Structure formats: C-alpha cells, structure tokens
Amino acid sequence: MTDLDYLKLSKPAKMAHDLGSGIAAIPGRIVKGFKGLGLWFAKVFRGLGASIADLVTTFKDGDWKTRLSYLVMGFGSCARGQWGRGILFFLFQTVFNLYMFFPNASLSGCYYLGKLSTLGTVETYKEGRRTVYGDNSFFILLYGVLTLFFILAFIYTWRLNVKQNKISEQILKSGHKLKTTKEDLSSLMDEQFHKTLLALPVLGVTVFTILPIIFMILVAFTNFDATHQPPSKLFTWVGWDNFRQLLSTDTAAYGGTFKQVLLWTLIWAFFATFLNYFLGMLVAIMINKKGIKLKKVWRTILVMTIAIPQFVSLLYVSKMFAQDGLINTYFMKWGWIKSPIPFWTQAGWARFTVILINVWIGIPYLMLIATGILMNIPADLYESARIDGANAFQMYKKITLPYMLFVTGPYLLTSFTGNINNFNVIFLLSQGKPQSLELAGNAGYTDLLITWLYKMTVNDTNYKLAAVMGILVFVVLAVINLVAYNLIPSVKNEEDFQ
Amino acid sequence: MSKKNKVPEVDIVVDEQAGVIREVKPEKTRSKKGHERRVNTSIYVILVIMSIIWLAPFVFLVFQSFRSYALESGGMVDYLLPKHWSLDNYRFLFDGSNFFPWCGKALITCGIAAIGQCALLTLAQKKLSNMDSSDKKGRLVWLLCTLAVGLVVFLALAAAVQGMAFAGNVGKICIVVALYLIVGYIMARMFTKQDDRLLRQIPGYVADEDSSPLKKLLSLCLEFLAMDLILLCIVSPMVTSQYLRWYGNTLTIALFVAVLQTIIVLSVSYTLSRLRFKGRKLIMNVVLVLGLFPGFLTMITLYFLLKQLGMTGAGAVPGLILIYVASSGMGYYISKGFFDTIPKSLDESARIDGATRFQVFLKIIMPLAKPIVIYTILMAFMGPWGDYVFASYVAFGNVPNYNVAVGLYQWVNVNDYQGYFTRFCAGGVLVAVPITALFLALQKYYVEGVTGGAVKG
Numbered sequence: 001m002t003d004l005d006y007l008k009l010s011k012p013a014k015m016a017h018d019l020g021s022g023i024a025a026i027p028g029r030i031v032k033g034f035k036g037l038g039l040w041f042a043k044v045f046r047g048l049g050a051s052i053a054d055l056v057t058t059f060k061d062g063d064w065k066t067r068l069s070y071l072v073m074g075f076g077s078c079a080r081g082q083w084g085r086g087i088l089f090f091l092f093q094t095v096f097n098l099y100m101f102f103p104n105a106s107l108s109g110c111y112y113l114g115k116l117s118t119l120g121t122v123e124t125y126k127e128g129r130r131t132v133y134g135d136n137s138f139f140i141l142l143y144g145v146l147t148l149f150f151i152l153a154f155i156y157t158w159r160l161n162v163k164q165n166k167i168s169e170q171i172l173k174s175g176h177k178l179k180t181t182k183e184d185l186s187s188l189m190d191e192q193f194h195k196t197l198l199a200l201p202v203l204g205v206t207v208f209t210i211l212p213i214i215f216m217i218l219v220a221f222t223n224f225d226a227t228h229q230p231p232s233k234l235f236t237w238v239g240w241d242n243f244r245q246l247l248s249t250d251t252a253a254y255g256g257t258f259k260q261v262l263l264w265t266l267i268w269a270f271f272a273t274f275l276n277y278f279l280g281m282l283v284a285i286m287i288n289k290k291g292i293k294l295k296k297v298w299r300t301i302l303v304m305t306i307a308i309p310q311f312v313s314l315l316y317v318s319k320m321f322a323q324d325g326l327i328n329t330y331f332m333k334w335g336w337i338k339s340p341i342p343f344w345t346q347a348g349w350a351r352f353t354v355i356l357i358n359v360w361i362g363i364p365y366l367m368l369i370a371t372g373i374l375m376n377i378p379a380d381l382y383e384s385a386r387i388d389g390a391n392a393f394q395m396y397k398k399i400t401l402p403y404m405l406f407v408t409g410p411y412l413l414t415s416f417t418g419n420i421n422n423f424n425v426i427f428l429l430s431q432g433k434p435q436s437l438e439l440a441g442n443a444g445y446t447d448l449l450i451t452w453l454y455k456m457t458v459n460d461t462n463y464k465l466a467a468v469m470g471i472l473v474f475v476v477l478a479v480i481n482l483v484a485y486n487l488i489p490s491v492k493n494e495e496d497f498q
Numbered sequence: 499m500s501k502k503n504k505v506p507e508v509d510i511v512v513d514e515q516a517g518v519i520r521e522v523k524p525e526k527t528r529s530k531k532g533h534e535r536r537v538n539t540s541i542y543v544i545l546v547i548m549s550i551i552w553l554a555p556f557v558f559l560v561f562q563s564f565r566s567y568a569l570e571s572g573g574m575v576d577y578l579l580p581k582h583w584s585l586d587n588y589r590f591l592f593d594g595s596n597f598f599p600w601c602g603k604a605l606i607t608c609g610i611a612a613i614g615q616c617a618l619l620t621l622a623q624k625k626l627s628n629m630d631s632s633d634k635k636g637r638l639v640w641l642l643c644t645l646a647v648g649l650v651v652f653l654a655l656a657a658a659v660q661g662m663a664f665a666g667n668v669g670k671i672c673i674v675v676a677l678y679l680i681v682g683y684i685m686a687r688m689f690t691k692q693d694d695r696l697l698r699q700i701p702g703y704v705a706d707e708d709s710s711p712l713k714k715l716l717s718l719c720l721e722f723l724a725m726d727l728i729l730l731c732i733v734s735p736m737v738t739s740q741y742l743r744w745y746g747n748t749l750t751i752a753l754f755v756a757v758l759q760t761i762i763v764l765s766v767s768y769t770l771s772r773l774r775f776k777g778r779k780l781i782m783n784v785v786l787v788l789g790l791f792p793g794f795l796t797m798i799t800l801y802f803l804l805k806q807l808g809m810t811g812a813g814a815v816p817g818l819i820l821i822y823v824a825s826s827g828m829g830y831y832i833s834k835g836f837f838d839t840i841p842k843s844l845d846e847s848a849r850i851d852g853a854t855r856f857q858v859f860l861k862i863i864m865p866l867a868k869p870i871v872i873y874t875i876l877m878a879f880m881g882p883w884g885d886y887v888f889a890s891y892v893a894f895g896n897v898p899n900y901n902v903a904v905g906l907y908q909w910v911n912v913n914d915y916q917g918y919f920t921r922f923c924a925g926g927v928l929v930a931v932p933i934t935a936l937f938l939a940l941q942k943y944y945v946e947g948v949t950g951g952a953v954k955g
Contacts, residue, residue, distance in 0.1 A: 142802065186854075193855035194773040197765035201827030202781075204762070208803070208824035209788055212796030283548070286541045291534070300938065301549045304556060307937035309884040311903040312926035315910055316559050319574060319919065326558065329576035360552070365948070372949030421792050423887060431911075450792050454887065463798060470795030477790040 022487040029486065051159065058166045066165040073158060076165040080172070084181030089161050096154045100147075109147040116144035119222065119236050131232075138230040141222070145215050149206075220467035226460065242468045254465070257440040262476070264351070265448045268426075269419040271355045272362065273412060279359060280366020281404060285396070287367070288374055299371070302364040310361070314428035317357055318344070345434050347445035354446050358425050369411065370404065377403050413484045417477055421450050441465070449473050556930070563587055563923035572920045587924035591741040600736035607652075607659045608726035615648035615726075616719045619686055645682045649675060652726055653733075662734040674729045681725055685718065741925055743898050744905040747815050751882045751901065754819045759826040759878035760871065767830040768859060771837035772845065785828050797891055804892060814893035818901070821888055822881065832947050836870040837863070839950075873947035876940050883933060902929050 009017060059067060069076035074089025102108035115121075120135025168178055179187070188196045220242055228235035249255035287298050305313060320326045321343040328340040343353045377400065385395050405412075426432060432447035432455065439445070442459060443452050449469060456466040558578060565572075565580035567587055592598075622644040626637055653671070656662045664671065738746060770778060800821055804810050809817030840863060848858045864871070882889075883902065890904040900908070906925050909918040937944065 138802065142799070189856035190854040193859070194769045194775045196856075197769045197773075198781075201762050201766045204824035205785075205788070205827050208800060208821065209796065209828070210784075212799035212803070213788065213791055215799045216795050286544065289538070289541060291538050292541060292545075298545050298549065300941070302552055303938070303941065304552060304934065306944075307934040308556065308930045309880070309903070309933055311884050311886060311907060312559070312930050313555065315907065316923070316926060317555050319910065320555060320558070322574070324574055324576070326574075326576075326578065330578075333576065364552075368945050369949055372945070417790070423794070424884065427886070428907075450794070453792060454794055457794065457797060458891065466798075467795065470792050473792045473795075474790050481790070 019487070023483070025486050026483060029482065054166075055159075055162060058162055062165060062169060066162075066169060069161060069165050073161045076168065077161075080168050080178055082168070082178055082181065082184070084184050085164065089157065089164075092154075092157055096150065099150065109143070109150065112140055112143040113147050115140045120234050123234060124232050133231055135234060136230045137222075137224070137228075137235045141218060142215055145211060145218065149211065216467045216470060219463055220471055222464060224463045224467075225465070226462060229461065238464075242464045246465055246468050246472070254440045257443050258469075258472075260439065261443055261447055261449055261452055264445070265420055265450075268351075268355065268448060269416050269422075272358050272419040272422065272425075273416045275355065275359055276362035276366050277408075277412065277415075280363045281370045281400075283363055284367045284370035284374055285400070288371060299367070302367055305361050305364050310424050311428055314357070314361070314425065317360070318429045321353055321357075344430055347434055347436075350430055350434055350446045354426060354429055357429060358422075361425065369408065373404055373407050374400070376407075413481065416480065416484075420448070420473070420477060420480075422448065423450050423454065426451050427454070449476075559923050559930075560927055562920055563927045565920050567920060572917045574919050587920045588928075590921055591739065591924055591928065593739050594737070595739040595742050596737045597739075597742060603659050604727060604730050607655045608723050608730060611648070611652040611655050611726050612719050612722035614651045615682075615722045616715060618644045618648050619718070620715065622686070641683065641686055642679070645679060645686060648682065649678050652678070652729070656730060656733055660730065660734040667733060670733050674733055677732075678725070678729060682722075685721060685725075740897070741905065744900050744902045745928070747899060748883055748901040748903075750815055751818050751822070752879045755822045755826075755882050756875050756879040758819070758823040759881075760874045762823060762827050763830055763833055763874050763878075764864075764867070764871065766827045767833035768837055768863065770830060771834045772842075772863075773855070785830075789828060794887055797888065800888075801891060801894075810892050811894060811896040812899060814889070814896060814899040817892050818882070818885075818889060821892070822885075826878070832950065833867075833870045833874055835950055836867065836947075840866055869943050869946050872940055872943040876937070876944060877947075880933060880937070883929065 006014070006017065059070060065076040065079040072090065073093040074086035076086070077083075077089060078086030100109040115135060119137040120140050122134030124134045125132055171178060221237055221239060222235050223238045223241070224235040227233065244253075246254045246258055249259075283302070286292070287295055292298075322328070323340050323342070323345065325343075328337075328343075331337045332340065342349050344350050381399050382395055385399060390398070426446055426448055430444070430446045432444035432451045434446075435442065435444040441452065441462070442455050447455070450473065453466050453469045453473070456462045456469065561578055561580060564583050564585070565575075565587070566582035566584035567590065569582040569584070570580065572587075622640060625640060629637060629640070653662075653674075657664065736742075770782060801810060804813075804817040804820070807813075807817070807820075809820060844862055844866075845858050848862050849855075853861070885901065886903045886907055889901045890907070893899045893901075893904065897905075902925070906922050906929075909925070910922040
C-alpha cells in the first residue's frame with residue numbers, strides 16, 4: 001500500500017491498518033531481536049578469541065613481572081609501585097581461593113559446584129533419636145549459583161589484572177609515569193566517579209535482585225515444593241514438568257485455573273488503567289475549567305487517598321463493603337435492599353467492587369498527572385478551535401485527547417504493567433476471594449497472577465509452581481511491552497515531542 | 499462551516515423613534531452565559547459529591563475509632579456515630595507503655611540540651627570568626643571542644659532527668675557519642691561557615707541563605723532537638739506497648755530507608771543522566787528487563803539470604819531496611835528525568851574552573867535538585883509504611899518485630915476482627931494523621947515529581 005492509498009482510507013480503516021501493520025511488524029522485530037542476539041553472541045565469541053590471543057601474546061612479549069602476574073594476581077602492579085591496585089587484586093585472589101577450596105569441604109565453592117548437577121544425593125535420615133542431616137538442596141542450588149557468579153567475576157578480574165600489566169608495560173616503555181595509589185584514589189572522585197557512585201547500588205541489585213531471580217528461574221525446573229522441603233528432603237531437576245503442569249488442561253492440572261486467572265488479570269489491568277485514566281482526566285478538566293473556584297481545595301481533598309497509607313484506607317473500605325459492613329447495613333436500614341449485597345462473596349460483585357474501589361484510589365493520581373499536562377497544551381489551539389465553532393466535546397476529542405494520549409503513552413504502558421502486578425489493592429481488599437472448588441491451587445475469582453503467586457509461596461509453599469508463574473508473568477509483560485512498543489509512537493521515539 | 503457565516507453576533511435594529519441604529523445583543527449570548535453557569539453548577543455538584551465520597555471513609559474511620567470499647571462493641575456495628583464517645587481504643591494502643599511520661603521528660607531533657615548546644619555553638623562561631631583562618635588545627639580543636647561540652651550537657655541531663663545509668667550502657671553510649679560527634683560536627687561546620695547549602699536540603703530546615711540570624715539559630719536549635727531525641731531513644735528507650743513497638747519499628751525502617759535510599763537513587767540517577775561510560779546502556783537495559791519480573795518472585799530467596807545473615811524474625815527491622823535499600827537503585831527513572839532537565843553547561847563551566855566530578859555533584863547539582871531530593875525522600879519514607887508482603891514474610895510470626903501494616907492487618911483479618919475493629923481504626927488514625935500531614939505539606943514536590951516522571955516516561 002502506498003502512502004497515497006493510505007491517506008485515502010477512512011478513519012476506522014486507517015486505524016485497522018495501523019493496528020494490523022503494527023502487529024505484523026512484531027514477528028519481524030522478534031526476528032530482528034534474535035538476529036541482534038546472534039550478532040551479539042558472535043561479537044562476544046570474537047571478543048573471547050581476541051582476548052585469548054591477547055593473553056598469549058602478552059605472556060610471550062611481557063617481562064617476568066607480567067608473567068608472574070598470571071599466577072599471582074596483582075604481582076605486576078605491586079612490583080611497578082602501584083601498591084593499591086596490586087593489593088586489591090591479590091586480596092581478591094586470596095578470598096576467591098579460600099572460598100573455592102575451603103578446608104571444611106562442605107563450605108567450599110567446589111563442593112556446591114560439584115553437587116549442582118544433582119542438587120544433592122545424601123538423604124537426611126534418623127539415627128535413633130538423632131537426625132543426621134544430608135545434603136541441603138536449597139543451599140546447593142543457591143551457593144552453586146553464587147559460586148558461578150563468583151567464578152565469572154574472578155575470570156573478569158584476572159583478565160583485568162593481565163590487561164593492567166600490559167598497559168603498564170606500554171606506559172613505562174613510552175617513558176611516562178604510572179599512576180600512584182593516591183592518584184588512583186582521587187580519580188575515583190573525578191574521572192572514575194561513576195564507579196564510586198554505582199558500586200553499592202550495583203552490588204545491591206546483583207545480590208538481592210539478580211541472584212534471586214536467576215535462582216528462582218532455576219527453581220522452576222526442579223520439584224521444590226511442600227513434599228520436597230530441605231533440609232529434611234531433597235529436591236532435584238525435573239526439566240519442563242512444572243510448565244506442563246501449570247499449562248496443561250488435564251483435570252488435575254492447573255491449566256484451566258491459570259487461563260481464568262490470566263484472563264481476569266488482563267481484564268483487571270485494562271479497567272484499572274483506562275477507567276482511571278479517562279475518569280482522572282475528566283476530573284482534571286473539570287477542576288481546571290475556567291471559572292471553577294477553590295481548585296486547590298478540590299485537589300487536596302482528592303489527594304487524600306494517595307496520602308493515607310493504603311493498608312489503612314483499603315482495609316477499612318474492604319470492611320465497609322463486608323456482609324455486615326456499613327454500606328450493607330445502612331442500605332438495609334433505609335430499605336433499599338432486602339438482603340446484603342454479596343460484595344466479596346460472589347465472583348461478579350467482587351470483581352466489580354475491586355475495580356470500583358480502585359477507581360477511588362487511582363483517580364487522584366491521574367488527576368495530578370493530567371493537570372500538569374493540560375496546563376502545557378497551548379491555549380491558542382483551543383482559541384482557534386472556539387473561533388471555528390467547535391463545542392467542548394469536539395475540542396476534547398480533537399485536541400485534549402490526542403495530546404494527552406501522545407504525551408502519556410509511556411505512562412499508560414508502565415501503568416498497565418504496574419496494574420498487572422498490583423498486589424496491594426487486591427490483597428488488602430479481597431485477598432483474592434471468593435474462592436471456589438472449580439479453581440485449582442486455592443485461587444479465587446479476584447486473584448491476579450501475582451496474588452496467586454503469593455498464595456502459592458506463602459500458603460502452599462509450592463515454590464516450583466510459583467517460580468513458573470513468575471516466569472510466565474514476565475513473559476506476559478514482555479509481550480505486552482513489545483506490542484506496545486510497536487504501537488505507541490511516543491514510546492518508540494521519545495525525543496519527538498520534547 | 500455554516501456557523502462561521504453567523505459571525506456578527508449582534509443584531510442591528512433601527513430605532514426609528516430615536517433615529518439611530520442600535521446594536522442589540524441577541525438572545526443567544528445571554529443563553530450562552532446561562533449555559534456556562536449551568537455547566538459550572540453541575541461541575542460543583544459533581545465535585546462536592548466526589549469530595550464526600552473521597553472523604554467519607556476517613557471520617558467514618560475517625561468516628562469509629564472513638565467508639566467506646568467498654569460500653570459498646572469493639573466490632574462492626576450497624577450504625578455510624580458512636581453512642582458513647584471515648585478514648586478506649588487509643589488507651590489500648592498505649593497500654594503498658596510509659597509513653598506520655600517519657601515524652602514529657604524527653605522534651606525537657608532534649609529541649610534544654612538543644613538550647614545549650616546552640617548557645618555553645620554561637621559562642622564558638624563568635625570565637626572562630628575572630629580566629630586566624632589559616633589556623634585549621636586550632637579551629638578544629640575549638641569546634642570539637644564545643645561539641646564535647648554539648649555532649650556532656652546532654653548526657654548529664656539524660657542521667658538526671660531520664661534516670662539513665664552509665665554502668666551497663668557503655669556500648670550504647672559509645673554509639674551515641676560517635677553519632678553525636680559526626681552529625682554535630684557536620685551541622686556545626688555548616689553553621690559556622692555560613693555555608694548551609696547541604697543543610698537546606700533537609701525538608702524541615704526552614705532557614706534560607708538570606709534569612710535572619712535568629713531564624714537560622716532557631717532552625718539549628720530544632721535540628722539539635724531532633725538529633726537529641728533520636729539519641730535519647732538509643733540510651734534510654736521508652737517502655738512500649740505492642741502497638742508502639744510496631745510503630746517504632748516502622749518509623750525506624752522508614753527513617754533509615756529515607757536516608758539510604760535517597761543517597762542510592764540520587765547517585766544512580768545522576769550517574770546515568772550525566773556521566774558517560776562503558777556499560778551505561780547495558781545497565782539501563784538490564785534494569786528494564788529486571789523490572790518485568792514480579793517483585794515477590796524473589797521473596798523466598800531473599801528470606802533465606804537474610805536468614806543466613808541473621809536478619810529474619812527478631813532481626814526483621816535491619817533485614818527489611820537491607821531489602822528495601824538494596825534494590826532501590828532500580829527506581830531511578832523519575833529523578834533521572836529531573837537531572838536531564840538541568841543544563842549541562844553548568845557542569846562544564848564548573849569542570850573548566852577545575853572542580854572534580856564529585857564537587858560538581860555535591861556543590862552544583864545537588865543544590866539545584868532540591869525538589870527531586872525532597873520527592874525521593876518523601877517516597878522512600880512513605881514506602882515502608884504500606885509494605886505488607888515483605889514485612890510479614892521476613893518477620894514471620896515474630897509479633898514484636900512486625901511493622902504497623904502487618905500488625906494491624908493481623909488484628910483486623912486474622913484475629914477476631916469483631917473485637918479488634920475499633921482498635922484497628924484507632925491505630926489507623928494514628929498512622930494516617932502524621933503521614934497525611936507530611937504528605938500534604940510536601941504535596942508540591944510530589945506533584946512535580948509525578949507529573950515530570952509520567953511525561954518523560
């Protein structure tokens with residue numbers, strides 16, 4: 001289709017075409033992504049090859065200080081007077097060796113690494129009254145991953161150490177001086193300032209986010225659950241069994257429930273995002289309308305739901321809607337209803353109530369955002385529209401909405417993602433209830449994937465399925481983000497409107 | 499288009515009696531005004547109804563917290579206004595604690611100490627301004643001596659009024675001395691140098707550079723008071739009830755997280771916004787991908803990691819601080835967006851003048867970043883108050899180490915909530931009031947951060 005053909009299309013047809021081409025572009029993007037990944041791997045391998053070649057030539061051409069550094073890290077640096085760096089390198093090597101070959105075998109890295117393929121073979125047993133502990137699969141997996149991290153870090157540092165020697169030799173050969181330890185330290189506040197600033201955050205994220213995520217991804221391929229709980233029981237690798245269990249639709253499996261929960265999660269995220277979005281925008285337009293007084297007061301009143309901690313407001317409101325809560329009792333007193341409305345006990349009502357209360361929580365937030373953006377829309381746009389005789393609704397449709405959508409495109413995406421993972425609102429309001437025997441794994445009708453995951457972890461200790469679910473949530477979010485990335489212009493080229 | 503032809507909005511009427519042509523405003527304009535008024539009225543109606551809906555639950559919460567526990571039921575009832583107003587529920591929250599006597603004594607102790615410390619510091623400032631500025635050692639000794647005298651005053655008062663014993667408290671007193679000297683030194687240096695750029699980042703610090711000396715002195719006094727109060731909590735803690743213990747836990751967590759998380763978020767966002775280095779894009783992409791994993795996927799692993807460090811159950815408070823702070827580097831988007839808007843030419847000119855990157859960060863960027871600093875502190879401080887998931891998992895069953903959210907959730911959902919409902923209401927009010935006040939006071943910064951963050955994505 002040429003551009004001319006495109007322009008001739010009617011509006012709905014245009015939108016359909018955009019949507020179609022956007023979705024059609026996704027396979028292409030995925031292929032491109034894989035291609036990029038392939039290229040990246042090729043680059044990495046080429047880099048590795050070059051690295052090894054460089055190691056050999058450095059060894060051949062280097063002096064004895066450099067050569068000895070291959071064995072004793074930091075020796076070269078110390079020998080050339082860079083004590084600070086040398087000692088750090090040496091310390092790292094010592095710690096690494098100590099960890100890997102600790103005298104007490106069951107605490108050393110090698111032990112965990114060796115057991116990683118089986119996750120432990122020695123069962124815990126009872127000898128009379130005494131319990132003799134065998135292998136602990138959990139620690140084997142955890143420390144195995146940690147050891148792998150450590151080994152990678154060691155290889156990187158070792159390579160860095162060799163590179164340092166090469167560079168120092170070159171600098172000395174060219175007749176310049178090497179940096180002293182003091183200069184090294186002061187450069188950490190200047191040229192190398194990013195290292196100082198990022199050291200702690202990167203360490204924190206690596207140990208407390210990346211390591212646990214990798215660990216849990218691995219758990220998804222084991223049978224770690226209530227019946228295989230260390231230290232009394234071992235667990236082991238089972239391949240893709242857990243994925244099969246969660247996704248297959250046999251009667252005993254979780255497939256049906258998973259589909260139901262996923263569907264509700266998407267519906268919930270859709271309403272929670274867009275209902276709040278449009279209502280919030282509407283409220284912002286009303287408050288910001290010319291001639292409305294006490295703008296600040298209205299805003300402050302609405303903002304109360306953001307200010308008050310959610311566990312107070314949501315827990316209280318959930319009790320207000322309870323069977324014997326204020327709403328039901330007052331409605332009955334006034335004779336509006338005969339029997340209590342089953343706000344939390346009937347699937348349809350519960351879902352409706354959750355979305356309704358989320359509007360209460362969400363509108364103020366959107367109102368604040370929309371207020372900021374509305375003020376940025378050039379007033380002359382409205383002026384000229386008014387001269388052309390447009391009414392309020394037309395102006396909203398043609399000016400406000402497109403502008404808002406364009407500017408808040410990225411926000412809508414993050415908000416949708418955030419709502420899929422919106423634990424607090426669901427958990428504090430309904431705890432996922434009402435439950436039903438038709439749903440497996442204690443899931444309820446208002447359970448999102450994330451609250452179901454929580455139940456599996458805390459109530460059922462079914463870690464393997466929780467891990468699988470976490471991976472699936474990731475997949476769902478990644479797909480949504482990929483699609484949105486293709487469809488929302490302002491996500492793609494963020495610079496355009498700035 | 500047809501409307502365009504109607505542009506002359508006045509009718510022209512020839513008034514033959516007067517012999518003039520008159521312009522008469524047509525009906526339409528008047529009706530337009532009426533229309534406008536009707537629209538505005540309906541908007542007011544909608545806004546009033548919304549305000550009622552938005553505020554009603556909180557008003558109900560307050561009403562029910564005053565319902566008498568002894569004379570009426572502590573559960574849910576079918577009427578709103580209590581028949582017997584009383585403070586029963588609030589009294590229950592403080593049961594078994596020496597909260598009020600402690601607070602009274604603490605205010606006396608810390609108030610006198612703070613006034614004394616400020617007076618000493620003013621003296622020191624007078625003395626220092628007369629001293630030779632090259633005599634760095636002498637100045638330092640003078641400052642430290644002043645601080646030491648202030649410390650002795652504080653400890654003596656704590657011992658006299660609070661009845662704090664020195665024997666058996668040596669470890670705590672050492673911590674207090676160290677903290678006092680460090681914080682006091684920083685505050686004193688800024689005060690005496692008249693360089694309070696960093697100090698002004700603290701939200702409670704009211705004085706500006708050009709405000710009167712009296713105001714400066716007053717704000718310094720308040721800061722010493724706050725510090726003394728915190729130190730007093732360490733050396734002579736109050737006897738707490740269950741609820742106060744939870745409250746204290748949450749407050750401790752929130753204060754620590756507010757400081758540490760702000761430092762981490764600001765350094766990450768500054769680095770990613772301003773400094774260019776190898777691996778910058780990689781870090782941003784990795785954070786993007788990590789953000790797509792649901793948060794509690796990592797919960798069990800974190801629990802076991804913390805268990806190895808002895809930070810679960812009884813050590814839940816430091817454990818939670820560690821968890822919150824460790825992964826906070828990933829939430830850098832909003833403040834990075836802010837740093838992106840500060841012109842780069844500022845950095846460059848400072849660099850040409852010979853400032854190091856660290857100096858640029860501390861002396862040029864930070865003073866300009868006050869709104870985002872306050873926004874970050876506010877968010878970091880409010881976060882721990884609402885966290886239920888990690889707090890309940892890490893403290894698992896160890897009731898004294900719950901935070902408020904977990905404790906109140908247990909009251910209302912797990913315990914017999916019919917008996918604890920009004921107590922939950924009272925507890926909720928005591929949490930909500932200070933947090934809401936803080937939020938509303940700093941609302942301006944919140945709006946700035948939120949709108950900026952949403953627009954930039």
